[in-house]
Amino acid sequence: xxxxLFEYTLRLGDNCLILGQRLAEWTGHAPILEEDLALGNxxxxxxGQARAFLTYAGKVxxxxxxxxxxxxxxxxxxxxxxxxxxxxxxxFGQTMARHLLFAGWYSLVLERLTQSQDSTxxxxxxxxVKEIAYHxxxxxxxxxxxxxxxxxxHRRMQSGLHQVWGYTPELFRMDETDTAMLRAGVGADxxxxxxxxxxxxxxxxxxxxxxxxxxxxxxxxxxxxHSEHLGHMLSEMQFLQxxxxxxxx
Amino acid sequence: xxxxxxxxxxxARFQARIxxxxxxxxxxxxxxxxxRTLIRQISQHAHSExxxxxxxxxxxxxxxxxxxxxxxxxxxxxxxxxxxxxxxxAETLGASRDEMYRDLLxxxxxxxxxxxxxxxxxxxxxxxxxxxxxxxxxNQVPLCRCSFGPYARAMVRVCKEESFHQRQGFQxxxxxxxxxxxxxxxxxxxxxxWWWPSIAMFGPPDGESKHSAQSMAWKIKRHSNDELRQxxxxxxxxxxxxxxxxIPDDDLKFNADTGHYETGPIDWDDFWAVVNGEGQCNTDxxxxxxxxxxxxxxxxxxxxxxxxxxxxxxAAERIAAE
Numbered sequence: 336x337x338x339x340l341f342e343y344t345l346r347l348g349d350n351c352l353i354l355g356q357r358l359a360e361w362t363g364h365a366p367i368l369e370e371d372l373a374l375g376n377x378x379x380x381x382x383g384q385a386r387a388f389l390t391y392a393g394k395v396x397x398x399x400x401x402x403x404x405x406x407x408x409x410x411x412x413x414x415x416x417x418x419x420x421x422x423x424x425x426x427f428g429q430t431m432a433r434h435l436l437f438a439g440w441y442s443l444v445l446e447r448l449t450q451s452q453d454s455t456x457x458x459x460x461x462x463x464v465k466e467i468a469y470h471x472x473x474x475x476x477x478x479x480x481x482x483x484x485x486x487x488x489h490r491r492m493q494s495g496l497h498q499v500w501g502y503t504p505e506l507f508r509m510d511e512t513d514t515a516m517l518r519a520g521v522g523a524d525x526x527x528x529x530x531x532x533x534x535x536x537x538x539x540x541x542x543x544x545x546x547x548x549x550x551x552x553x554x555x556x557x558x559x560x561h562s563e564h565l566g567h568m569l570s571e572m573q574f575l576q577x578x579x580x581x582x583x584x
Numbered sequence: 585x586x587x588x589x590x591x592x593x594x595x596a597r598f599q600a601r602i603x604x605x606x607x608x609x610x611x612x613x614x615x616x617x618x619x620r621t622l623i624r625q626i627s628q629h630a631h632s633e634x635x636x637x638x639x640x641x642x643x644x645x646x647x648x649x650x651x652x653x654x655x656x657x658x659x660x661x662x663x664x665x666x667x668x669x670x671x672x673x674a675e676t677l678g679a680s681r682d683e684m685y686r687d688l689l690x691x692x693x694x695x696x697x698x699x700x701x702x703x704x705x706x707x708x709x710x711x712x713x714x715x716x717x718x719x720x721x722x723n724q725v726p727l728c729r730c731s732f733g734p735y736a737r738a739m740v741r742v743c744k745e746e747s748f749h750q751r752q753g754f755q756x757x758x759x760x761x762x763x764x765x766x767x768x769x770x771x772x773x774x775x776x777x778w779w780w781p782s783i784a785m786f787g788p789p790d791g792e793s794k795h796s797a798q799s800m801a802w803k804i805k806r807h808s809n810d811e812l813r814q815x816x817x818x819x820x821x822x823x824x825x826x827x828x829x830x831i832p833d834d835d836l837k838f839n840a841d842t843g844h845y846e847t848g849p850i851d852w853d854d855f856w857a858v859v860n861g862e863g864q865c866n867t868d869x870x871x872x873x874x875x876x877x878x879x880x881x882x883x884x885x886x887x888x889x890x891x892x893x894x895x896x897x898x899a900a901e902r903i904a905a906e
Contacts, residue, residue: 375660383654385650
C-alpha cells in the first residue's frame, strides 16, 4: 500500500516538475513580454506543486529522500511522469497544445483529489486546483486565438496538436497503482475522466476551428519508460548535483 | 542646459514646480528635452530588465535545488514585470512599445552593459543578485523620488522586489562561501569577474557624465554617479568580508578620516569597449532578443487578427439584433 502511495505521489510530483522545467526553458524567449510573465507564473505553480508532492513522496517512502534527492538523483527510468509533459516545447503553438491537453486533464485529476482520503494529497490538490484552473483558461484562450487567428497560426496550432496528441491515451489508462489508489479512496478514476476531458477539449477545438487529431503514440512514462527527450532534460537539470555530489547549495 | 534668460515662461513655471518637489504627470506641460531624457532613461531601464532575464535564464534550468530554482524563477518573473511597468511608464510619455523594441534591436537604444558579461557558473547567479541587484537598488532608491510621477511610482514597487532579489543573491553566495572548497572557489571566481563591472554600472565619473547636470536640475537624478558608487562600495565591502571573500582590488582601503572605502582606478576603457560591443555577450544577447521577436511575430499577428475578427463578429451580432 505504501509502495503504491509512493508511486502515485511520485507521478503527481514528476508531472509537475518536468512540465515546470520545460516552461523554464521559455524564460526570456516568449513571443511577447506578457507571455514571459505568464509562462513564468505557470512554471512557478507547477514547481510549487512538484515540491509539495515530492517532499511528501519522500516521507511516504521513508528512506530519508528529500525533494532534491528525488528531483536530482534519479535517472530517467525512475521518473514517473506521463510522457506528454516531457515532450519538447516546439513553437509557442505546440507548447500551448501540450498545456491545453495536460491542464485539461490535470485540473480534473486535482478536483477528484480534493476529496482524497489522504489528507496531504487533498490539501495540495485544494491549493493546486485553483492554480491549474488558470492554466486551463490561459491555454484554452491561446488555442482559440491561434486556431482562429491567421492562416499561419492556424496551421501551426493544428500541427502542434498533432505533435502531442498521441500521448493523451496514457493520461486515462489505469494500471495497478492507479487501481489500488482508487480502491483506497486516495486516487482518481482516470478512465472516468475521459468524457469530461473530451467535452472540454472538443469545445475549445470547435471554437478554435481546429480538428481533433486521432493519433496514438505508445507511451508508458508513468511506468518509467520514457521518450528520448527526458534523458537530455535531466542531464541539464541535474548537472550541478551530479558534478558536485553531496554539497549544500 | 537652457540658461535662465532664454527660458520661456512655461519652462520657468515647470522648473519652479520641480524645485518645489511637485510630481510631473504625463499630461502636464514639460520641455521636450525632459520628455526625451525620460523616454531614453526609462526605456533603457525597461530594456535592461528584459535583456537581464537572459543571463539568469541561462542557469534557471540548471539551478541546483528546487528551492533555488523556484526563487530564481520568481526573480526572473519579477524582472519581466518590471520591464512591463517601465515600458508602460515610457508609453505615458508618448513612446510606443514597438518603437522602443525596434530601437533596442537596432542597437540605437542601450541596455545596462552589465548583461553583456556571461554567467559561467551557478555562483554568477549569486553574484548578480548580490552585486548587480545591489548596485541597481543603490541607483534606484533615489529614483523613487524622481520628479516624473509614473517613473517614481514604478520604482517604489521595483525597489521592494529588488531588495528581495539582492538577499536571494547574497544567500546563494553565503551557501557557496561556507560550502566545500570547490564552491568557495566558484564564489570567489564570480566575485572576481563581477566586481569591477558592478561598480562601473554607476556610470562614468562625475566630470565625464554627459547627461548628469541637466538630470540633476530636473530632479530625475538626485545623486552623482560617484556618490552612488561610493555608497555601494561602502555597503558591499563589509559584506564581502562577512562572506570571507576577497574583493579583487589591491588598492582597496578604508580611509578612517572620511569613513569611506577607497577603490583602485576603474578601467574605463574596458567599460566603454564592452558598452560599444566588445563584451563576450553583446551579440548573443541582442541575437536572442531578435530571435524571440522574429519567432514570436506569428503569435502577435494571430492575436491581433483574432481580436479584429472578434470585434467584427460582435459588431455583426449587434447589427443583426437591431
